[in-house]
Structure formats: C-alpha cells, structure tokens
Amino acid sequence: MFKRLLLLTLLAIFPVCFAPAALAAETTIVTxxxxxxxxxxxxxxxxxxxxxxxxxxxxxGQNAYRVKTIKVTDETHLMRLMGATTENELTDLQKGLLETxxxxxxxxxxxxxxxxxxxxxxxxLNLVDIxxxxxxxxxxxxxxxxxxxxxxxxxxxxxxxxxxxxxxISGTDCLGHGSNTAKSMKSTFAHEFGHALDKTFTETNAYGxxxxxxxNEKIEPKASFAEGFANFIxxxxxPEEEKEFRDSLKTVKIERxxxxxxxxxxxxVQINGEGFLDIEAINALIFTRLAADLPDGEKLVLDSFExxxxxxxxMSRFLQNFIKDYxxxxxxxxxxLDRETFGRLSDADIRLILGNNTAIQAxxxxxxxxxxxxxxxxxxxxxxxxxxxxxxxYKWKDAQGNWQFTDQPPxxxxxxxxxxxxxxxxxxxxxxxxxxxxxxxxxxx
Amino acid sequence: xIKQVAGLQLLMMLMILTSLIHGRLHANxxxxxxxxNISLQIVDQIEEAGKIRLTAIIESRLGTLENLEIFFESSKxxxxxxxxxxxxxxxxxxxxxxxxxxxxxxxxxxxxxxWLKMGVRFSPDYQAIKAAVNDKQxxxxxxxxxxxxxxxxxxxxxxARYLEAVxxxxxx
Numbered sequence: 001m002f003k004r005l006l007l008l009t010l011l012a013i014f015p016v017c018f019a020p021a022a023l024a025a026e027t028t029i030v031t032x033x034x035x036x037x038x039x040x041x042x043x044x045x046x047x048x049x050x051x052x053x054x055x056x057x058x059x060x061g062q063n064a065y066r067v068k069t070i071k072v073t074d075e076t077h078l079m080r081l082m083g084a085t086t087e088n089e090l091t092d093l094q095k096g097l098l099e100t101x102x103x104x105x106x107x108x109x110x111x112x113x114x115x116x117x118x119x120x121x122x123x124x125l126n127l128v129d130i131x132x133x134x135x136x137x138x139x140x141x142x143x144x145x146x147x148x149x150x151x152x153x154x155x156x157x158x159x160x161x162x163x164x165x166x167x168x169i170s171g172t173d174c175l176g177h178g179s180n181t182a183k184s185m186k187s188t189f190a191h192e193f194g195h196a197l198d199k200t201f202t203e204t205n206a207y208g209x210x211x212x213x214x215x216n217e218k219i220e221p222k223a224s225f226a227e228g229f230a231n232f233i234x235x236x237x238x239p240e241e242e243k244e245f246r247d248s249l250k251t252v253k254i255e256r257x258x259x260x261x262x263x264x265x266x267x268x269v270q271i272n273g274e275g276f277l278d279i280e281a282i283n284a285l286i287f288t289r290l291a292a293d294l295p296d297g298e299k300l301v302l303d304s305f306e307x308x309x310x311x312x313x314x315m316s317r318f319l320q321n322f323i324k325d326y327x328x329x330x331x332x333x334x335x336x337l338d339r340e341t342f343g344r345l346s347d348a349d350i351r352l353i354l355g356n357n358t359a360i361q362a363x364x365x366x367x368x369x370x371x372x373x374x375x376x377x378x379x380x381x382x383x384x385x386x387x388x389x390x391x392x393x394y395k396w397k398d399a400q401g402n403w404q405f406t407d408q409p410p411x412x413x414x415x416x417x418x419x420x421x422x423x424x425x426x427x428x429x430x431x432x433x434x435x436x437x438x439x440x441x442x443x444x445x
Numbered sequence: 446x447i448k449q450v451a452g453l454q455l456l457m458m459l460m461i462l463t464s465l466i467h468g469r470l471h472a473n474x475x476x477x478x479x480x481x482n483i484s485l486q487i488v489d490q491i492e493e494a495g496k497i498r499l500t501a502i503i504e505s506r507l508g509t510l511e512n513l514e515i516f517f518e519s520s521k522x523x524x525x526x527x528x529x530x531x532x533x534x535x536x537x538x539x540x541x542x543x544x545x546x547x548x549x550x551x552x553x554x555x556x557x558x559x560w561l562k563m564g565v566r567f568s569p570d571y572q573a574i575k576a577a578v579n580d581k582q583x584x585x586x587x588x589x590x591x592x593x594x595x596x597x598x599x600x601x602x603x604x605a606r607y608l609e610a611v612x613x614x615x616x617x
Contacts, residue, residue: 035557037614050558070556080555083518083562083612091564091610131562132611135484137506147473176479178569179605180596191474212475216588227474248588 029104029113031072031125033081033097036133038066059144065133069126075101082129092178093134093171096185097127100169103186108237109193115306117199118162125189128170136175146170148188150195165196187238194233197305200226200313208255215281216248217255218271221314228283228315229305235288236298242288245281250375252279266342266375273349276341277315285340286315290322293336294329316353323354330359338367477589479596480577481506482569485611487545487561492615497523499545499613501563507577508570509536512606515543518562521552523615525561535567557614564610571601 037053038045042064045055049066056065072078078101079085082094090098104125116123128146133139151166167189174184206223207213213227235241252269253261264270276282291298301322308321319337323330334354338345345353347364354360484504491498503513513532517525526546535541547561554560574597577583584590599605 035612037558068557081557083520083557083560083610085518089516089518089564091608094610095608131609132485132613134609135481135506136478137481138484138486143478149473173474173476173478176482176574176607177596178600178607179603180599212473214475214586214589217475244592250588 028121029109029123029125031078031101031104031127032069033072033078034067034069034126034128035081036065036130037068039063039133039139056145059141063141065145067128072101072127078127082131091131092181093175093185094129094131096171096174096182097129097169099182100185100189101125101127103189104193112193112197112233112302115197115302116165117197117306117309118164122164123193123196124164124166126166126168128168130170130172134175143172143175146172148173148192150192152195163199167192167196183238187234187241190234190237191230194230195226197233197309198226198229198313199309199311200229201311202226209257209259210255213280214248214253215245215284216251216279217253217261218275218278219280221274221278221316222312224278224280224283225314225318227280228287229313231280231284232287232291232301235284236291242285245284245288247375248281249279271344273345274316274353276344277353282340283315286319286336289336289340290333294326294332300326300329319353320355323357323359327359330354330357331363334360334363475586475589477578477584477586477593479574479593482574482607483510483565483567483609485563485565485609487563487611487613490613490615495549497547497549497561497615499547499561501543501545501611502540503532503535503543503565504540505535505537505570507537508573509534510570511568514566516564516566517545518564519547520555520557520560522550522554522559523547523561524550559615560612561615562610562612564608566606566608568604569607571597 037050039058040063042055042057042062045064045066049055050068053066053068056067058064070081072081075098078098079087079090082090082097084090084094087095087098113121130142130146133142136142146168148169148171149167151168153164153166154162169185169189169192171181171185173188174181177184200222202223203220206220208217208219213219213223215227215231218224219227231245235245249266251263252266252271253263254269255261271278287301291301294300304322304325305318307325308318319333323333334350337350337353347367350364350367351360482505484502484506486502486504488500488502503515511534513535514529515532516529517527519525524547526548527544530543532541543563545561545563575594578590578593578597581590584593
C-alpha cells in the first residue's frame with residue numbers, strides 16, 4: 001500500500017519537478033571557439049589555406065585573417081583551446097570569453113531559452129579570440145571585423161524555414177577594460193541573447209547614416225523597440241545598468257541624414273508623441289519598470305512579448321497588447337509610459353499609443369504631470385545644440401558670445417578653431433554569407 | 446507533384462527573401478574603445494635542426510608600462526626553453542626585444558595546431574590612459590567618454606594588472 005502511494009506521489013510530482021528542466025533542455029547554446037591564426041595581405045592569406053581554416057576578409061579591403069574554429073565541449077576544453085592550463089594565464093579578453101561561456105550556461109537563462117521563437121531551439125555562440133590583434137593602431141579594423149553581434153539566419157528545417165541566431169562575442173567592444181572586461185562581455189552577451197528572443201524586422205536604414213546607434217539616439221520605431229527589448233533582457237541580469245540608461249537621457253541625439261549628430265537636452269528636444277518611443281533607452285526603461293513594478297511583472301512582460309512576438313513589433317503595439325492581456329494593470333502601464341517620457345506626451349498622444357478605452361480615459365481624467373524631472377544636462381550644455389560629426393568641426397563664438405560647433409566655417413572675419421575627426425565607433429562588419437544553401441539570409445544587430 | 450513542391454519552396458524562398466531584404470540591417474551600439482596600451486608582435490621565425498627561434502617585440506603604446514611579467518605557453522609538440530622574466534618598465538618609443546627558443550618534442554600538435562604564446566602581465570600607465578580619454582577631440586561625446594573614465598578609475602582604485610598575449614602559429 002505504502003509502495004503504491006509512494007509511486008503515485010512520484011508520478012504526480014514528476015512533471016512538476018522535471019518539466020522545466022526538460023523544456024530548458026530543448027534549447028541549447030552550441031559554443032564554438034575561433035582563433036586568428038594569421039593576418040596579412042588578402043592575396044597571401046587566400047593561398048594554401050591550411051585544412052580546417054577559413055579566410056575572413058578585413059574591412060580595410062586589403063588584408064585578411066585566417067581563422068580556425070572548433071566546437072567547445074567543456075570549460076577545460078575551452079581553456080586548452082585558448083592556450084592555457086589555468087585561468088591565471090588567460091588574457092583579459094580570454095577571461096571574458098571563459099566567463100561568457102559560463103554565463104551562457106547558467107540556470108537563469110534556462111527560463112528564457114524556451115521563449116526563443118521558431119522550431120530550431122539552438123543558438124550558436126561563437127567566442128572569437130583576438131589575442132595578439134588588440135593593438136588597434138596596427139590592426140586598424142579589428143573592431144569592425146569582429147564586433148559582437150547577433151546574426152539571425154533563416155535556415156531550412158524540413159519543409160519550412162526557421163529563424164536561427166548566431167551570437168558572436170569577441171570583446172572588441174571592451175578593449176582595454178582590464179579587470180572589467182569579463183563583466184562587459186557578459187553584458188554584451190545578454191543584450192545579444194535578447195535579440196535572439198525577438199522577431200522584429202527593423203526598418204531599412206533604421207539606424208541612420210552611420211549604421212551605429214546610441215542608447216539615447218532617436219532611431220526608427222521597430223529598431224528602437226528591438227534594441228530596447230535587448231537592453232531590458234540585459235538589465236534582468238545587470239539591474240545596476242538601469243542608472244546608465246537614465247543618465248543617458250540627459251540629452252537626445254538626432255542624426256542628420258548626411259551624417260553627424262545634433263544633441264538636445266530632453267526637456268527641449270523637438271520630438272512629438274510616439275516619437276519618444278523611437279529612443280531605445282526609453283523603451284528599455286518602460287520594459288524594465290513594468291517588470292519591476294508589477295507583481296510578477298517580469299513574467300507578465302515576457303509572456304505578453306512572446307505571445308505577440310512578430311516582425312512588426314513596436315512599443316505602442318506592445319503596450320496595447322499588454323493592456324489587452326492584463327487590463328487590471330492599465331493604470332500602471334499609463335503611469336509608466338507617462339513617467340518614462342517625462343510627462344511630455346499629450347492626452348491625445350497617450351490615447352494614440354495605448355488605445356482609447358475607458359480605463360485610459362479614467363487615467364487621463366485624473367492625470368497630473370508625473371513627478372519626474374528629466375536629468376539635468378551639464379550647465380554649459382543647457383541651451384546649447386551640440387554638433388559633432390566625423391570630419392572637421394568648427395568651434396566659434398557667435399555675436400552673443402555663445403559657443404557654436406558647426407561642420408562649416410563661420411562667416412569671414414569670425415575667429416574659429418577646428419577639431420579633428422571623431423574616434424571611430426565600432427561599425428557593423430559586412431556580413432558574409434558562408435553557405436548560401438543553408439544560410440541564405442542574415443540579419444545582424 | 447515534385448515540381449509543385451519545388452515551385453512552392455521557391456515561392457516561399459522568394460517571399461522570405463523579399464521580407465528579409467526589407468528588414469535587413471546591420472547596426473552596432475556605439476561604444477568608444479580605449480587606445481591600445483601595448484603592442485606585442487612576433488617578427489621572425491627561424492627553424493633549424495628541430496629548433497625554432499623567434500623574436501618578439503614588446504612596445505608601449507601609451508605612457509610607461511611597469512612590472513611586466515613575461516611568460517610562455519606552447520602546444521605539446523613544442524617546448525619553450527626561454528625562461529619567464531620580468532621587465533621593470535617599458536616607456537613609449539622604447540621597444541624591447543625578447544628572444545624565444547623552442548624545441549620540438551616529437552609529440553603531436555594539439556587541435557589548434559602548433560603554436561607558441563607569449564603572455565605579458567603589466568601595470569598600465571593609468572594617468573596616460575586618463576589623459577588620452579579626456580581628449581575631447583578624440584572622444585567628443587561626453588556621456589560615452591565618462592563611461593570610459595569610470596572604467597579607468599575603477600581599475601586604478603583596484604590597481605588592476607592587465608594581461609595581453611601574442612600567439613604564434615608555426616609554419617604559417
């Protein structure tokens with residue numbers, strides 16, 4: 001009798017105990033390690049390529065790398081591939097690769113992995129070791145060539161195609177970070193993992209002329225949604241980064257069509273209505289606050305996101321769906337939107353973004369300006385438009401004695417000084433289709 | 446029937462291609478990177494009678510690097526005879542040469558091939574890093590520049606040692 005009772009109990013609790021583990025097991029992160037074995041003129045590198053190696057062309061158009069990639073079986077294997085027997089012998093970037101490997105396998109990701117869209121529940125994680133090539137004065141395009149990214153590929157799966165993510169982590173975005181390198185690389189991985197959960201198709205030229213984006217830059221709606229969501233996933237693991245996102249909103253950057261940025265204090269920036277949701281920092285904070293402020297908020301946000309995940313994602317659509325899913329939280333959603341946009345939205349804007357239902361009307365009827373002050377810019381920036389772009393910048397004083405920064409010289413007779421070109425931001429490396437049969441399309445972030 | 450299936454697949458491919466090309470985009474979050482502190486290079490390789498002689502060059506790219514601990518690693522088919530050593534300081538524009546001697550052991554190379562690695566653990570010139578990052582001509586964006594400065598200050602407060610390496614794959 002006792003045995004039968006025990007058996008029944010075990011059968012009853014079995015699914016509860018093991019179902020989450022089984023679900024998580026469906027999704028795996030397949031890790032590979034890539035080392036650069038040689039660098040030189042592309043014509044030389046392409047001759048007599050050793051077996052098992054590939055040639056990667058550099059963005060400089062003249063040189064190329066030979067690389068060797070090997071699938072990682074475990075932590076000891078990874079260290080051996082990196083040419084070390086103990087952690088003490090690893091370079092700062094190699095420690096970052098090891099930490100990223102560990103981080104990607106930690107249990108907290110198991111709850112997110114089943115939310116990856118598509119049938120192929122695997123993510124490829126490629127750890128690129130640039131040891132010996134970190135001198136950016138010699139290897140001038142190393143950051144461009146191996147900048148971290150999530151390449152999303154459609155792969156054939158049976159009779160259909162499924163979305164597949166390949167995340168590349170190299171540490172080129174944290175060169176010189178010393179002991180901080182590993183943390184920065186893990187943070188980058190969490191951001192790229194966020195993209196792997198998301199089906200949004202960003203707009204053509206969504207990021208402007210330079211193809212890069214700042215967290216406080218006004219970009220296109222779907223792109224800002226995708227980046228905001230990826231940053232939200234990052235902040236689930238690194239909540240301390242919320243402050244950085246808030247601080248970034250002292251100003252908003254607007255890229256000019258021909259390149260270069262104008263920067264405005266958020267209190268005076270000329271953005272209207274839904275345009276505030278084109279700033280990824282604002283979207284990241286809306287996600288983060290809903291997750292933190294609502295009971296079981298993280299699950300609610302992720303569930304609603306997953307339920308409505310599609311190519312045309314944008315923040316207004318997400319919020320409307322969220323309200324439909326959880327009408328009892330309408331007021332908190334409205335308050336969050338209002339606060340994170342610094343009370344700059346009109347009642348009509350809020351109706352447009354959240355939908356015009358009775359709960360929204362009730363909120364608007366009692367709406368007061370939220371008690372939020374935009375973070376103050378530096379005093380000298382207060383009423384000043386900051387202009388900077390690649391190339392020469394002219395600094396001069398106008399007739400009122402205000403400093404001006406322009407890409408054209410002032411009128412004759414006005415004294416000015418010039419600034420040289422700006423530091424080169426990491427730019428997207430050209431995505432190469434390695435095997436058009438299996439990897440016909442790649443979308444990168 | 447086969448033709449119909451193939452046609453359907455082609456149609457699907459075209460539909461996906463159309464939508465993907467529309468949404469295809471590559472972008473990176475802007476981040477300043479620090480100027481390099483150190484340059485490590487293997488400049489030549491002489492192989493004779495089972496011995497490999499290499500010359501490595503260590504250069505400071507920013508200020509004076511201090512307390513450089515140099516160590517070596519290799520694949521199983523090689524044994525490095527050069528000893529680990531310490532260099533007190535490497536100022537900028539004063540490169541140091543390190544001679545490396547390795548012999549073949551007769552064992553097989555590992556999965557990565559046949560290689561030698563020279564690692565250098567050092568204290569960077571924190572004041573020089575701060576001065577470089579504070580250059581508003583090179584790092585004009587205040588917010589992004591401050592992020593770098595925070596990293597430097599944190600590392601400085603911990604007196605963090607940096608570790609860089611160069612790995613040389615033999616017979617390339």
